Amino acid sequence: MCEGTGWKRVERSGLSGVTRCECAAAARTETLKEHSNIPPRYLNASLDNFIVPTEPPMARKNLGTALMQVRAFVREFPAPERPGLLLLSESNGVGKTHLAVAAMRALLERGHECVFWDYQNLLDRIRSGYDAASGAADREAYRSALDAEILVLDDLGAHRVTEWVEDTVTAIITYRCNHRKPLIATTNLPDADLAGQVVAYTSAGGTAVYKKTLTETIGARARSRLFEMCRLVRILDVEDYRVKNGR
Numbered sequence: 001m002c003e004g005t006g007w008k009r010v011e012r013s014g015l016s017g018v019t020r021c022e023c024a025a026a027a028r029t030e031t032l033k034e035h036s037n038i039p040p041r042y043l044n045a046s047l048d049n050f051i052v053p054t055e056p057p058m059a060r061k062n063l064g065t066a067l068m069q070v071r072a073f074v075r076e077f078p079a080p081e082r083p084g085l086l087l088l089s090e091s092n093g094v095g096k097t098h099l100a101v102a103a104m105r106a107l108l109e110r111g112h113e114c115v116f117w118d119y120q121n122l123l124d125r126i127r128s129g130y131d132a133a134s135g136a137a138d139r140e141a142y143r144s145a146l147d148a149e150i151l152v153l154d155d156l157g158a159h160r161v162t163e164w165v166e167d168t169v170t171a172i173i174t175y176r177c178n179h180r181k182p183l184i185a186t187t188n189l190p191d192a193d194l195a196g197q198v199v200a201y202t203s204a205g206g207t208a209v210y211k212k213t214l215t216e217t218i219g220a221r222a223r224s225r226l227f228e229m230c231r232l233v234r235i236l237d238v239e240d241y242r243v244k245n246g247r
């Protein structure tokens, strides 16, 4: 229709002009996808292939609610009050990353720029970016975490705790919060406020093990900013999808 120019001819009330061709939007989405950094394993994760089990009822309710909340987040994006999304679950393999990528892919289709970063990987890249010998790509990591229209931060807090980590994460989250830039994050750390109790579990040996909380790992400031700017989606008591499905 446009012979690859991105503009096509239109006739309106006898006048001829040009208008943006649909292929331009499709090309933009393609470019955005190429730069989205989605790990190959999650390339097909979508809202439509997220399975809500019929049994047990708890899982149906929890996963059904989570899926609905993520769908609403996408539909209403960007919500003026809380433009971000935080997926929390202490269990692994329950679909946090799947849902985060599914939301991000739906937003990419609408022409929003989204960049995926595994938290640990991002911090490693930022750290090596300070090293003069490292390549420009590493120095870019920090900028992309600050500037991307939508940042997807997977497995927040999965890193050893150092002052440097806390400062870096606080800087990224604070910057994004101040500039009203949306963030989609996942974490399996417990949150003392949400749990409403001391967070601990008993190990096989019978001793109480205290799990580090979100606040202890990323610091109180980053945690409070995160809660301010994100809708919270909690997934409780659901079995690991991979274990259950024998993968």
Ligand SMILES: Nc1ncnc2c1ncn2[C@@H]1O[C@H](COP(=O)(O)OP(=O)(O)O)[C@@H](O)[C@H]1O
Residues within 6 Å of the ligand: 041, 045, 049, 050, 051, 052, 063, 089, 091, 092, 093, 094, 095, 096, 097, 098, 099, 186, 241, 242
């Ligand atoms: N309800 C679900 N429906 C379809 N696939 C799922 C579901 N839950 C998890 N998965 C798949 O199982 C794997 C593990 O899920 P993942 O999102 O990585 O879990 P988490 O981030 O909570 O640890 C992924 O490949 C994901 O696509």
Ligand SMILES: [Mg+2]
Residues within 6 Å of the ligand: 096, 097, 098, 154, 155, 186
């Ligand atoms: Mg995950």
Ligand SMILES: [Zn+2]
Residues within 6 Å of the ligand: 001, 002, 003, 004, 005, 006, 007, 021, 022, 023, 024
């Ligand atoms: Zn065209």
